[in-house]
Amino acid sequence: MDAFWWLIIGLLAGSISGWVVGVRSVQGCLPTIAVGIVGGLVGGWLVDQMALGRAQGFVGALVVATLGAIVVRIVLRALEQR
Numbered sequence: 001m002d003a004f005w006w007l008i009i010g011l012l013a014g015s016i017s018g019w020v021v022g023v024r025s026v027q028g029c030l031p032t033i034a035v036g037i038v039g040g041l042v043g044g045w046l047v048d049q050m051a052l053g054r055a056q057g058f059v060g061a062l063v064v065a066t067l068g069a070i071v072v073r074i075v076l077r078a079l080e081q082r
Helices: 003-021 029-049 057-080
Strands: none
Touching: 003 029, 003 057, 029 057
């Protein structure tokens, strides 16, 4: 996948994770993409550690990135509350 698709997946994963976790403020496009991309890295690492194989295609990458972005948002929320 090229960089354009990774940005699209990052935007979608960041947006979906914000909806799932319940982010109340609108953060903007760049922070949402950043959370999605970092979430993709975290999700990929978690899937690799659990030996579940690799995500195949757009939908698989989106699912892994979204799960990772949810983890990232939960960690960020916990750090903000400290």
